[in-house]
Amino acid sequence: MPPTNADHRLDPEEIFAGLDFNRLTAVVVAVSGGSDSLALLFLLDDLRRSRVAFPRIVAITVDHGLRAESAEEALYVADLCKAAGLDHHIVNWAEAKPATGLSAKAREARYRLLRDAAGEAETDVILTGHTLDDQNETFMMRAARGGERGLAGMARFTLLERETWLVRPLLGIRREDLRGYLRARGIVWRDDPSNANPQSERVQVRTALQEQGSGDIPARVARKGAQRLAVNGEAATLLLGHVTVTDGVRAEVNTAGFDQYGDAAQRLAMGVLLAAMGGLSFLPSVQECGKAVRHLTGADGPRRMSLGRCIIQRVKTGVTIYREMRSIPDAVIAPGCAMVWDGRYRVSNGAPIALRIRAAGDDGVVFLQEGGCGNVHRASISSSPALVVEGRIVAVPAGPHHGNVPAGVEVTRHVALFDHILSGYDENLAASVAKLFGLQDYKRFSVNQIDKN
Structure with a gap:
């Protein structure tokens, strides 16, 4: 059934702008059976029908095997795809489920299975149905935990394992608008009962937002995104202008002119160096990064200190940073x-x-x-x-x-900070690290990161 006037606000050309479908032979869409992912799938199919040539759409449903209903929901998606003439595959998370950290492990498994599916489809693009509602919820949860960088929210695109793009075309669209689109198409979605679990942090935040409204959260996310990009750019310039990496295991930081950069850029640059030299997949805390900067400028502590699995040794021109001899695997x-x-x-x-x-x-x-x-x-x-x-x-x-x-x-x-998951916000920052270490540059993607809503 073609779209009706009721869903005229959802323009597939606008939603998928920035994606170069001409270079692709296939595109993978993650489809759970919920409203967001089903709307994503059929909006993409609308775009396909409007064009003379278009890559093959491959819908993938990941069955984590965590709920009794999940297998039937996957089959329901399969039936919808069959009726629409779309390729569909069910992939199962067949490994033993962990006793702790289940949500994080399930997400990791989902992305791994989606990457595998993309490889089989010979594509490097996976589309997911994250919405404006998801973005608002993410902002609220991260704001409660503190920190600035995370307040930029989810990036419109993310590079997984240096190879596969995870793209979120619906970040500027409300879930209710997507459901209106599905209703107009006569497409029924399946609700995941875990989305109603009152013990879930996300469900609690979602309920609060439904009661209070999102207010200016989208505008705040956009501002934080712009700030993150600006600080990243300044930190990248700092790294390339003041750091030399030898043999991939030793960084020399020159302090001459270091103070011409903003405090946030100084802290970020030092955090990136500590993570890269120490093999960390996350940035040290703002407090730790500030401590490293103070040590660099000679204003704090002894000449030699341990931080972020690294030794920071103060020398005449700045500091030398290298991995400390502790907790190194054999x-x-x-x-x-x-x-x-x-x-x-x-x-x-x-x-x-x-x-x-x-x-x-x-x-x-x-x-x-x-x-x-x-x-x-x-x-x-x-x-x-x-x-x-x-x-x-x-x-x-x-x-x-x-x-x-x-x-x-x-x-x-390997740079654990960026090689596993590289947020689109951090493209330039990662590129500066690749250049410092003499590594192959990361893939680049042309999508505006700042939410226009």
């Missing part, structure tokens, strides 16, 4: 397997032998020196990775003339 990677080691290196073992990876330590420093590296920064090399085969170090990838990495083994620098 792991064995079986043939055909891969892992991210210490949040800093991605190691893929395509060799026919088991590979051990551990901190290089003093014997790694000796290995490099005996290999012809005379001037070795002992502390940073000691906490860098060493590849061990049959009890013998064969390579220290962070050092120059590092030895022979076994054939079939790949070792690349």
